[in-house]
Amino acid sequence: MPLLVMKFGGTSVATLDRIRRAAKRVGREVANGYDVIVIVSAMSGETNKLVGFVEETGPFYDAREYDAVVSSGENVTAGLMALTLQEMEVPARSWQGWQVPLLTTDAHASARIEEIPTANLNAKFGEGMRVAVVAGFQGISPEGRITTLGRGGSDTTAVAFAAAFGAERCDIYTDVDGVYTTDPRITTKARKLDRIAFEEMLELASLGAKVLQTRSVELAMRYKVRLRVLSSFEEPSDDAGTLVCPEEEIMESNVVAGVAYSRDEAKMTLQSVEDRPGIAAAIFGPLAEAGVNVDMIVQNISDGGITDMTFSCPVGEVARAEKAMDDAKAAGDISFASLIADKDVAKVSIVGIGMRSHAGVAAKMFQTLRDEGVNIKVITTSEIKVSVLIDRKYMELAVQALHDAFELEKAA
Amino acid sequence: MPLLVMKFGGTSVATLDRIRRAAKRVGREVANGYDVIVIVSAMSGETNKLVGFVEETGPFYDAREYDAVVSSGENVTAGLMALTLQEMEVPARSWQGWQVPLLTTDAHASARIEEIPTANLNAKFGEGMRVAVVAGFQGISPEGRITTLGRGGSDTTAVAFAAAFGAERCDIYTDVDGVYTTDPRITTKARKLDRIAFEEMLELASLGAKVLQTRSVELAMRYKVRLRVLSSFEEPSDDAGTLVCPEEEIMESNVVAGVAYSRDEAKMTLQSVEDRPGIAAAIFGPLAEAGVNVDMIVQNISDGGITDMTFSCPVGEVARAEKAMDDAKAAGDISFASLIADKDVAKVSIVGIGMRSHAGVAAKMFQTLRDEGVNIKVITTSEIKVSVLIDRKYMELAVQALHDAFELEKAA
Incomplete structure (x- = not known):
């Protein structure tokens, strides 16, 4: 079955109502015939609360314990999203980083992904699971301890899953509806781009357009993962958002993209x-x-x-x-x-x-x-x-x- | 090195200040020459919040996802307790149920403990770890999914660890300072017992004295684990609380204990x-x-x-x-x-x-x-x-x- 990766950020899963709205989008893709891997962030505010607790324990904290504490927010969202999908009669289950397993280096708090073996998830897809809800931002070190991926970790998790599982596309749901020619707050003439090349997105991301984390775009470019950025607050449609893709897929484009x-x-x-x-x-x-x-x-x-x-x-x-x-x-x-x-x-x-x-x-x-x-x-x-x-x-x-x-x- | 198990319930770890106070008690036992296994509950209120989220997703929820969500509260406390101990220069690390591993049946939401292999923790004690902070109430099923132990699960976790590791004693810190001859709210003549036999405690627990969960007392009796119930809000002393022990250890006792x-x-x-x-x-x-x-x-x-x-x-x-x-x-x-x-x-x-x-x-x-x-x-x-x-x-x-x-x- 063709496979999609869908990633929902903190504001898209901030409440159970929003989780329900996100789950409906997932259900729509399942009805379209896709198996889906959903990557979730913590409910917005949760990670900051946990980081605050850790910082309160002392200034020179152990990054391994930081990771054990901070990763728990994503686990909660993953379970709640799986439950919500099941309630909609979509066969789903949650996966924590160590269960997948998502193997990382032992650079705690800013670990790099080493490998994502596909056997466990594929076995469950083979048994009828249609959606794997994966806790983003986290993995497991060679020593068997929980790691987190640092800034932009959930976007990077999503792209890495799309690469490992050969997904048709990786949809990043966020609170903006796509990539614009420039910041719409500066000129009302700013136009949403339907498509943008990886290289362009990379320059825009590192230049301050805060839509996608640089690291996830680099990874998408290397593995040619087609990324779509779109808003979880808009009505679903097939041409929503902006597709970030290899430049061969962009037939016509302006000399300057943004x-x-x-x-x-x-x-x-x-x-x-x-x-x-x-x-x-x-x-x-x-x-x-x-x-x-x-x-x-x-x-x-x-x-x-x-x-x-x-x-x-x-x-x-x-x-x-x-x-x-x-x-x-x-x-x-x-x-x-x-x-x-x-x-x-x-x-x-x-x-x-x-x-x-x-x-x-x-x-x-x-x-x-x-x-x-x-x-x-x-x-x-x-x-x-x-x-x-x-x-x-x-x-x-x-x-x-x-x-x-x-x-x-x-x-x- | 002799080993103690110390268990702190939700009110004893409700805030970082209280976690610090609990950590000081742990540090005191380490200074006394003990290796310590600390079992922690979730910060009070957290588990109820998570259960509320799960129940909001729908009436017939999947107990496996319930467990994945609800267990996260204990993980947070375990990490924070380890960090606080490290800050006091006590070599400590946190352990989630699957890391120990604490092996259970697959009866999600009310799993029974099958076995606690001691190799992982003992290897780290051998390398200089003095305190293993274990997230209570949780384990891992034969299928590799997270389980929770149901009501009184943290007390039961503590007793099971004490049995598996041959601990000298299992101290249960709670918000009462021991077991009384009767409820002090009913008569001011109620007296704190220094010692009580397992069999007596079992009858008292199941009759409504809410100090210890029946299940943990049964387990303690079967494995002859000496249990001490004491308050985390009192000054530490060697004869604090009530010792629940085999009746051979009680020299003199009233005909009626309570x-x-x-x-x-x-x-x-x-x-x-x-x-x-x-x-x-x-x-x-x-x-x-x-x-x-x-x-x-x-x-x-x-x-x-x-x-x-x-x-x-x-x-x-x-x-x-x-x-x-x-x-x-x-x-x-x-x-x-x-x-x-x-x-x-x-x-x-x-x-x-x-x-x-x-x-x-x-x-x-x-x-x-x-x-x-x-x-x-x-x-x-x-x-x-x-x-x-x-x-x-x-x-x-x-x-x-x-x-x-x-x-x-x-x-x-």
Whole structure:
């Protein structure tokens, strides 16, 4: 029988009424002839409550016990979803991570999935089970202890199951109805995309569109799992949501798929750095060790062995970056005249696989921003994206202008 | 190293502060040189919340899913207790039922313990673990699904661990400070017992003294596990609580150990029953099938092949009993003139292993009640107990008078 994976996040299973609504969607796919693996999160608020308990026990807690406590929220939802499906006469049962088993590394609280043997679930599908309700976010370590997968773990669980069981599709039910050309709160012209390529979604996810966790998109891309993002609060329909898929499946597309932004960036400039081989490592090594997430890097042309080095990072990490640079200077590892932090910048990016075959996309972006009087502070590009750092006050204007310039309100 | 089992009920782990207090008691025993197995219940209120969720999904729920959901409360407490002990620098880890493993039958929601292999825990004790915190009330079925043990399951878990690991003692921490000669709310002369024999405790537990679950006392008696009942809200001391132990360990004891009562009883009389071989089976078979817990039974002397049959049951089961008898009469299985239900009776019992070697105990009980003008409706006796059914309005008077007559306020 063809198989679907359906994942419901915390807000989609927050109450028994919502669990019932989600179960109806599952029942609809079973009636359509699918076997279904349902991945559930904890009822919203539950995981935070459990994390709070753990943190209250002390500051340096054992991640193994953290996992044992925090994973229990998903177990509750899995059982309740199975019961609700049974009440609708859909043959269902719940599975905890260790029962599947979902085998992970022993990196507690942020474990990686190693393997999902399919024998146990397939045996039960063979005996007439139509729905396996799996507690998301959790697995079992080689030592037999419960692990959790860390941030975005339930999305990742869903994609991993879809890959292991060869599912036709992996539907991620959330509280937004799909992926948009940009944030609808910034321009009402934002349009929901019917399809988006994995590579585009990956750039959008890591650029701040909080629909899907980067990790789950990477996994979907690697195993070519077709992902659909859709809202559990809308009426079911066959073309609901956004399909994230290999680019071959997208016949026509705009050159630019979307405009992403990241509001709280900082631009850091090290002035009068001694330019010598290994200087980049001497700067960015200590920053990485200090936990500073450096994003864009620009080095000015050297003038007499002296240069300026500019990088961007989240504004919340400026203090850490300053301390790391001062320490490196004090230790004699680098020399610079001063470190200037500009905390009032934002990043705006255009993303699209069409850029690969279309010249002039970056130029059109720069021209659009110039026409609006927006000064560009830093530029970085990849094959399918162009990002610029600008003054934060122009961010919304820039997003709107780029959305208009590339006519993203129109479908291809 | 000598080993103790310590069990903390729901009120003893209701908050993180209380978990900390319980952990301190555990730490004290570790400092005394014991390895400890701690059995925990869910934080009070949690299990009821989860049961409520399950019941909301529908009236005929799958007991396997019920178990998967309801068992999660104990997992949370086990992890939090392990973390709290670690914070106090006591080497501890949590164990869920399937990790131990605690092997049970597949009678979900009321499973029986089959075996507790000791290898896993003992290996960790050998590696330096001093405390194993075990989630109570749960185990794993032969099919690998989570089971729960039903009412009193956590006490039973504790006793079973004490038996399997040859523990020196099993301490049951609860919200009362021990077993009393009678309910202190009925007479201020009620005295806490230092020791009580298993057989006595069993009679007291099943007669309504709600300190320990009958099932756990039976298990303790079978495996000679010394049980101590004590309060987690009192300062620790070596002679706290009540020790439930083999009668050989009780040097001196009163003839009567305690006076128990059960308030909500009903006395049912079948009048003019045809007295023939098999009539008792014809009456009590249907009652058992209807789920009526028949306690005392008295049959009058037969007069011309016609007799009266009297039995007692909880007052809440009277309607069921009436229906079962009417149905049996309609089916022609029994014949009787009428069924009279007296819903205003209570049961009062005296219990003590000393009765075996002392004559006249029952006579003294009857005389005491007569002197108070209390009419006895039904009497039953066993080797170590005498029970009477009386009008409910005399219940407190009867308990007080018997407590005085047998001088239970004085230690032996």
